[in-house]
Amino acid sequence: NAGVTQTPKFRVLKTGQSMTLLCAQDMNHEYMYWYRQDPGMGLRLIHYSVGEGTTAKGEVPDGYNVSRLKKQNFLLGLESAAPSQTSVYFCASLREISAGETQYFGPGTRLLVL
């Protein structure tokens, strides 16, 4: 039982390049989330999904797209990377929103955009 995994762990991009970050969970959770963590800013929600085939915008969605074609996978895409997207990206999954439930986070992807 791997929990939440993220691929890749680290990536360097040049401005304008594109890439896709992959998140996978093996807990059969309905909800999945993409956050970015920046110094002094905490965890900010980029996009989230409440089930297979659904996506919704979070606090900071600009410059990112997402897809959830399979329940266990949540992909985050950067079509044209910018230096402002240098960050650590975390994926999380959640069984349901209720008291007693908690999000499970992946180990993170560190992205550097030059």
Added chain:
Amino acid sequence: DQQVKQNSPSLSVQEGRISILNCDYTNSMFDYFLWYKKYPAEGPTFLISISSIKDKNEDGRFTVFLNKSAKHLSLHIVPSQPGDSAVYFCAASATSGTYKYIFGTGTRLKVLA
């Protein structure tokens, strides 16, 4: 608009003493609150939570207190240990009508041996 605030970016405490981390929120619809702990180069991990029907929840050395009238929660760690040195995030959610947790900016705790 920062709905969940952690006003202390950092805190240093001597080993064996109490650590108190604070969190304030503005949205009165929030009814479930969590604390996560994060070590460098790892993802956040769940530590403890509290529902708005309670004012205290305890788990070993960790206790979370909720003051709904002040919209304030705090995490107490007693006694603090060097292994508790990490970044602590509080998070809040309104369990009906939303699918999101809102996170604070984090407090870096350093426990000095």
